[in-house]
Amino acid sequence: MSISEKDVLRVAHLARIRVSSDELEDYQEGLSGILSLVEQMHDCDTDGVEPMAHPQDIQLRLREDQVTEPDQRDAMQKSAPQVDEGLYLVPRVIE
């Protein structure tokens, strides 16, 4: 199974990872190799099998509705690349 250049670029954009034109072939080769490995899944018969999302059969534990977290803005923003007036800054977003 091989993956097309177009698919590599589609997936790279979905994942927001820049793939330059000179990297494209390497990715295409690498991903195709992995897909060939992954394709071996189809030898395994799973008719009528329920998908398994969690390794344990447990139900969600719920917490009481209480405010337990005080303001920690300074601590949270210590490693932030760019903040101003307590806001995280990003290049202008156009709606």
Next chain:
Amino acid sequence: MEFECVIGLEVHAQLMTQSKIFSGSSTAYGASANTQACAVDVGLPGVLPVMNRQAALMAATFGLAVGATVNPVSIFARKNYFYPDLPKGYQISQYEIPVVSGGSLEITTDAGSKTIRITRAHLEEDAGKSLHEDFDGMTGIDLNRAGTPLLEIVSEPDLRSPAEAVAYLKKLHTLVRTLKICDGNMQEGSFRCDANVSIRPRGETTLGTRTELKNINSFRFVERALYHEIDRQISVVETGGAIVQETRLYDPDADLTRPMRGKEEAHDYRYFPDPDLPPLVIDEADLALVRSQLPELPDARQARFVAQHELSEDDAAQLTGQSEIADYFESAVEHAQGESRLTANWINGELMSWLNKNDIGISDSPVTPAMLGQLICRIQDKTVSGKIAKQVFAALWEGENDGDVDALIQSRGLTQITDTDAIAQAVNDVIAGFPDQAEQVRAGEEKVIGFLVGQVMKATSGKANPQAVNELLKKQLLD
């Protein structure tokens, strides 16, 4: 060609929990930027979500109230997309199995009553806010709202006019407020609406290509945005064009809809079950608890008001349109010694007009249910006339006499003149003072009697009982 529109609504109702859906941060509105965003809300490396029980119970409450199935097991999934106000790069939502499936709401418009089916309601986390004010040409991100619990309520495309859409939205708004699961504050974004709109030739059964309208966050905007969008779609089709499936924004200032620029590309959300959250289980015991705490629902209350308080359907519908108004009414009736119809008239009339004029909600009314009830009693026992009562009401609104109705009537000397001698004196004075008009009445022009009543009322500063004045005038002039 005649077209009909097909509308489905997606309502995001913020649940009124104290803390966020997956963290212990406060959900209070209006705090300084990012002061209510803990490690979980910021999506720091390594953090994990822990679900708020109250949010689950509130979703179940909604499900029971609309006659839906509250699914015993529902699944949280990740909706993956990049946006600066979405900290983790995915939103925790529900996809394949939501907490609530089915249900419906009855709406009434000028076209009559109709059942609007609800497809589903699912739990999810709200995103933060992008502030586009100028930060040296950058956008600022505030994550205080990130992680606020949302119930997304999706209707079937059963709505056929903007009026129906508004009726449905108002009904839902009343319901979530009655259930005390959402404060319904549209300005603060607690109750938000997106609409899916398409048109088709009347009689056609397949659905046309739809557009999604965002940012329609007041009842007025909903109606206008929908009208504009339907008009736009019709003119596109009539000029031989095709509707493009897209997301459009309603711009209330320009009063038009336009395509969103930022989110043009096709979405591929790559939903999958969130491995951090095992299935949400709502069992019979939870449901029994929720059921036992379910308040009287608006429809039931309306029916009860008609039956118990002998109100008209219209009056009852108006009163139960907001649970706070219905509560006000029931409290006022008690103070009015059960005089329900007059109380209803006063609330739907005078009180509403004062509230609207001052742009405040009924919970903030300076005239309390006790004051209004007391005033109704004074009308009933003829201490004041209906007209004078309006003066009393205005004074109560201004806070005179600390809201003591009787003291206010006393101090202003507004007590109705019931003393027949005093009224007779005034009547005789008016007959003497307006001989021409008196003669006209005697000659059979009975309509002129109204003029004379008015003069007597004026002479008594409105305190005379108009009915008594009328009777006395007739006796004097016609007998």
Next chain:
Amino acid sequence: MLHEHTLTALRDMLRRREISSTELTQHCLDRIAKHSDLNAFVTLDESGAMAAAAVADKQLASGEADLLTGVPIAHKDIFCTRGVLTTCGSKMLENFVSPYDATVVERFHQAGSVTIGKTNMDEFAMGSSNETSFFGSVKNPWDPDRVPGGSSGGSAAAVAACLVAGATGTDTGGSIRQPAAFCGLTGLKPSYGRVSRYGMIAFASSLDQGGPITRNAEDAALMLQCMAGFDPRDSTSINAPAPDMATLLGAQVRGLKLGLPKEFFDTSVDAEVLEKVRESLAVLERLGATLVDVSLPNSPAGIPCYYVIAPAEASSNLSRFDGVRFGHRSEHAEELVDLYENSRAEGFGEEVKRRILIGTYALSAGYYDAYYLKAQKIRRVIAQDFETAFEQCDVIVGPTSPTTAFPLGAKTQNPVAMYLNDIFTNTVNLAGLPGLSVPCGFDTAGLPVGLQLIGKFMDEASLLSTAHQLQQETDWHQRMPAEY
């Protein structure tokens, strides 16, 4: 020599006040500096460690010793540590200082241990050789031209070279057990949910589990006692108390049925590895265990299944590294899309990007059913295989890895060849079971071989007890690399 003692022995020596924590901590720091060529550590916290050692010495003096008071340990750099860099082996987090401690880190603090530093690892735990680290590869103390295994390679190298007596690791598809095997150590991946994942930077959330890497089973039990237990901050944490050391080591090998899956003893495994595994099983047989043949028929599907589920979850888990709130931000970020695409292209290494792309592909529209859903179904089939096998045995045994440590660079150009290292380990993560690697001999090149023990859900005790009793009869775990 002081550093040659086990974790348990050092703990007891501290309690008896034969040594001080300050002395021991300084000794570890000196050795780490001396053997910096191993590249086992990303960050050292010398001042923090010495301060903690001083506090520990006061407690020891006043007789208030807790479980691990004064014992130096190291954390894999995937665990968040307040005030100390947490890089996850990535340029993306080169400068990230966590404002909070992971639950595991907190528990070791509470138990009185001294955190000496953060160990090197494959970037975001994606690798089986520790060669994907942004901070360079780690060398295997048994042969510096070979890999220590991965992704917890720094922890394994540090313990094998006696730089520290115990270190934490994490295991998503074998990342504790395989480096333990390659470095001649005991490494335990607990049952899923046994150890809190809070503060452990997620790779594949439904597979990740933290655990100890130590020199023997006794130490692993001691560390597990400290790490394990219910954590309300992790919704997948199992509500069971941490088992104590005595319980973990007290189970009997006599009468224990050891299942040998025929799929784990086939010709793809290095002959010397198989030979050493069989020899150690013979020892266990002498101790009263019985060997039974079992089958895990769907295990060949394990690798393909794992390489869908793990990257799929990772693609989502790693979306938060976007250059907005923390982590690397590209200088080339005029537009929002550049901020995202360049920050992530620059901040992540090749293997991480490859896995994010594969995972994104497997979840994307039109491929979900064929890849992700199919993998989830295989996951159940694999879990059911284990259940069936456990009807006939108490513990499943086999090699941890098909080979011993391979040379640095041998597999870096071939991701698929690298992935096949996990062939015996990753099905255990898919099923959520506990797995342990214990030293069982050396090949002719003098490299350690690991025996893997796989237990029933929550039955770490059988694994640790079996390993412990094996270690009473053998001395593989006591051998040390000559250079260190």
